[in-house]
Amino acid sequence: MTTGAEDSLTTLETNKPLSESVLWRAQRSYFERVGIDAWRDATVPHYVTCNPALAHAMAQVVLGFLRDCNAGEARAGSEPFHVLELGAGSGRFAFLFLRALAELREVMGWSHVPIRYVMSDFTESNLRFWRAHPALRPFVTAGLLDFALVDVERMDGTLELLESKTMLGAGSLERPLTVIANYVFDGVAQDAFFIEKGQLSECLFTVATETPELDLSAANVLTRLRLASSRRAVHPDYYPEPELNGLLRGYTDRLDGGSVLFPAPALRCLEKLSALSSGSLFLLSADKGHLDEASLALEVDPQVTVHGSFSLPVNYHAFQQWFLRKGGEHICADHRQSSLVVAAFILGAPARGMPEARLAYHLAFNGPSPDGFFRLRQGLEAHYEMLEFEQLLAHVRLSRYDARILGDCLPAFSQKMTTLSAQERVALAQAIGRAWANYFHIGESRDLAFAFAACLYQLGESASALALFEESLVLYGEDPRTLWNLAMCLFALGRPEDAARALVKAGESFPLLHAHIGLLPKTG
Numbered sequence: 468m469t470t471g472a473e474d475s476l477t478t479l480e481t482n483k484p485l486s487e488s489v490l491w492r493a494q495r496s497y498f499e500r501v502g503i504d505a506w507r508d509a510t511v512p513h514y515v516t517c518n519p520a521l522a523h524a525m526a527q528v529v530l531g532f533l534r535d536c537n538a539g540e541a542r543a544g545s546e547p548f549h550v551l552e553l554g555a556g557s558g559r560f561a562f563l564f565l566r567a568l569a570e571l572r573e574v575m576g577w578s579h580v581p582i583r584y585v586m587s588d589f590t591e592s593n594l595r596f597w598r599a600h601p602a603l604r605p606f607v608t609a610g611l612l613d614f615a616l617v618d619v620e621r622m623d624g625t626l627e628l629l630e631s632k633t634m635l636g637a638g639s640l641e642r643p644l645t646v647i648a649n650y651v652f653d654g655v656a657q658d659a660f661f662i663e664k665g666q667l668s669e670c671l672f673t674v675a676t677e678t679p680e681l682d683l684s685a686a687n688v689l690t691r692l693r694l695a696s697s698r699r700a701v702h703p704d705y706y707p708e709p710e711l712n713g714l715l716r717g718y719t720d721r722l723d724g725g726s727v728l729f730p731a732p733a734l735r736c737l738e739k740l741s742a743l744s745s746g747s748l749f750l751l752s753a754d755k756g757h758l759d760e761a762s763l764a765l766e767v768d769p770q771v772t773v774h775g776s777f778s779l780p781v782n783y784h785a786f787q788q789w790f791l792r793k794g795g796e797h798i799c800a801d802h803r804q805s806s807l808v809v810a811a812f813i814l815g816a817p818a819r820g821m822p823e824a825r826l827a828y829h830l831a832f833n834g835p836s837p838d839g840f841f842r843l844r845q846g847l848e849a850h851y852e853m854l855e856f857e858q859l860l861a862h863v864r865l866s867r868y869d870a871r872i873l874g875d876c877l878p879a880f881s882q883k884m885t886t887l888s889a890q891e892r893v894a895l896a897q898a899i900g901r902a903w904a905n906y907f908h909i910g911e912s913r914d915l916a917f918a919f920a921a922c923l924y925q926l927g928e929s930a931s932a933l934a935l936f937e938e939s940l941v942l943y944g945e946d947p948r949t950l951w952n953l954a955m956c957l958f959a960l961g962r963p964e965d966a967a968r969a970l971v972k973a974g975e976s977f978p979l980l981h982a983h984i985g986l987l988p989k990t991g
């Protein structure tokens with residue numbers, strides 16, 4: 468997507484407020500059309516929000532908040548705490564969050580307190596993918612997980628839970644609702660305003676295309692749109708809602724000048740969601756954006772970033788002000804978060820305050836945080852082969868056994884294989900087991916099951932290697948290299964007949980295999 472008007476283009480619409488732009492329709496079509504493929508081939512970036520370190524940190528904060536809500540209650544109560552994830556995308560964050568929650572509840576002895584996590588999105592195809600996903604099923608069976616179709620821009624105040632067949636409406640929840648929204652508010656409709664010498668103007672967008680018969684549901688449609696902006700002076704009471712106008716007036720009065728994004732649709736959605744639990748709400752959100760008013764105003768009108776879908780920075784400062792004006796609070800980091808802003812916002816805080824949520828946020832995000840770890844990893848990953856075994860293992864452990872990071876470290880571990888002590892071999896095998904437990908399959912091309920299995924075989928862990936080669940067959944099909952390696956494991960386990968059967972199968976599709984001795988690599 469580029470900005471600036473050009474004569475040869477066909478205009479799709481002229482001078483529309485940003486939140487009413489055709490851009491959002493194109494965005495909607497994009498997510499509806501590509502479904503889970505958006506994450507499978509990493510067109511839509513998601514690693515920074517879908518890793519065990521962030522999921523664990525967020526689970527700590529949510530548990531802190533739930534403990535604050537429960538403080539002083541003699542019994543656990545039978546109504547579950549509801550945790551609603553908006554725009555849950557691939558489902559990987561939810562899976563890692565639920566695993567972290569289970570681990571922390573066990574450590575705390577808090578398994579008796581009922582919690583229901585609700586994954587939501589506005590695309591039905593995402594919901595179908597999650598509901599069929601074997602890694603999510605056990606959470607559904609345990610009554611911990613439900614699903615709902617939720618459109619942030621069209622929230623009507625009800626929530627239909629598909630598994631428990633429950634319809635929630637205003638006042639349905641006795642306990643405060645927790646909402647998680649990662650990389651969501653940057654992709655839902657926003658408005659844009661320009662402020663100059665105390666005068667408020669709205670930014671209007673003209674959208675044009677080089678392709679006259681543009682199909683909004685076509686692939687890469689967003690990259691073919693051209694944007695031009697203009698401004699029109701508007702009355703400070705721009706919105707029907709006085710609280711939104713109050714926020715706008717604050718910017719007009721305080722800011723010297725520049726353009727400001729304004730998340731009116733997201734704030735309206737939060738208003739509706741808070742009504743489910745009679746006005747109380749705990750929002751935990753991660754995105755790229757600004758919490759600080761000083762960094763809000765831009766000299767130019769908003770620029771759109773296209774990455775399959777498109778995104779704009781989130782004005783978290785407006786969220787903070789909106790919560791504050793309603794008597795709420797917020798919790799944020801004591802330093803600049805460079806890869807991802809993570810902040811919590813509360814309406815209707817528990818009577819005894821929120822010491823547990825504040826402590827959990829402080830421990831999880833103000834010290835060794837997921838944001839800091841993410842940056843460090845970016846610098847380190849080109850040098851894994853220079854690290855010693857214990858340094859590599861510490862890196863994997865600090866990632867909270869991230870399957871992707873362990874996969875990236877495997878070549879460096881393999882280099883050291885012949886020099887490892889017995890203890891080191893056991894530690895590496897354990898790390899592989901833990902990282903595999905954190906693996907959530909969405910069909911990416913890299914076969915981590917195969918890579919982990921090959922390493923386990925080298926470590927002499929033939930039974931564990933066999934199990935993962937079998938996983939690889941399930942997830943990536945009957946590849947002769949996998950069958951061959953599986954046969955190696957079966958031989959090592961003293962099962963020659965089974966091994967022979969696997970070899971015959973491997974040889975059927977790849978006769979040259981019979982000349983090979985030892986484990987086969989899988990490079991493509």
Ligand SMILES: C[S@@+](CC[C@H](N)C(=O)[O-])C[C@H]1O[C@@H](n2cnc3c(N)ncnc32)[C@H](O)[C@@H]1O
Nearest residue numbers: 498513516554555556589617618619620649650
């Ligand atoms: C950039 S992805 C982020 C996915 C996931 N939370 C993550 O961190 O990887 C944005 C997600 O929000 C969903 N989404 C976009 N617009 C939405 C809307 N208006 N209402 C609800 N979900 C929306 C998309 O379908 C997609 O799953």
